[in-house]
Amino acid sequence: MNNTTGLSPEKMTACYLCRRPIFSGGAPMLYRLRLEQHVADVAAIRQLAGVEMITGSSAVARALAPVNRLTAVLWSVERNVCLPCVLGGASDALPLLVDCAEQDAKAEE
Ligand SMILES: [Zn+2]
Numbered sequence: 001m002n003n004t005t006g007l008s009p010e011k012m013t014a015c016y017l018c019r020r021p022i023f024s025g026g027a028p029m030l031y032r033l034r035l036e037q038h039v040a041d042v043a044a045i046r047q048l049a050g051v052e053m054i055t056g057s058s059a060v061a062r063a064l065a066p067v068n069r070l071t072a073v074l075w076s077v078e079r080n081v082c083l084p085c086v087l088g089g090a091s092d093a094l095p096l097l098v099d100c101a102e103q104d105a106k107a108e109e
Pocket of ligand 1: 015
């Protein structure tokens with residue numbers, strides 16, 4: 001177990017989906033989700049594609065073009081989700097989770 005990456009008491013918030021205390025379901029385990037919304041960096045993609053077209057090699061283009069990322073992060077949040085919510089169908093709640101996370105991220109800006 002790696003304790004250097006554990007959560008501080010301030011980050012032990014309630015479950016983001018069910019709003020109950022994070023260990024109230026009886027399982028001493030949680031998931032820490034990081035949600036990010038990315039948008040394509042069209043200029044970077046064009047630059048990389050242009051160098052690739054000239055060199056004829058994607059590997060050479062990646063080595064020559066000073067592009068280190070092809071997206072930009074619009075917003076990001078990290079939230080806790082309890083084990084019962086994950087086991088009980090968190091995938092059904094994913095669209096709601098993303099909507100709520102986006103609203104929270106914009107409110108934190
Ligand atoms: Zn929960």
